[in-house]
Amino acid sequence: MTGVCGGVSTLMKEHNGLMLSVNCIAHRLALASGQATNSNKNLQKYQAMINTVYKYYHYTQKHQSQLNTIQQLGV
Numbered sequence: 001m002t003g004v005c006g007g008v009s010t011l012m013k014e015h016n017g018l019m020l021s022v023n024c025i026a027h028r029l030a031l032a033s034g035q036a037t038n039s040n041k042n043l044q045k046y047q048a049m050i051n052t053v054y055k056y057y058h059y060t061q062k063h064q065s066q067l068n069t070i071q072q073l074g075v
Contacts, residue, residue, distance in 0.1 A: 009021035
């Protein structure tokens, strides 16, 4: 929350002018990659495909068991 007008760091700087605010690099990367995905149709399709595969295995115990069996075989 580093907004120029009412962000937390701005409000804290009013009390201590020497304070430095640093953005979390992981959060900045997530925001940047999300914006890049929104502007590229191929990345949107790729993300949708990855989400579909994730949901296929995540939400069904039967599919998770099959995946675990494959992992144990080392295939």
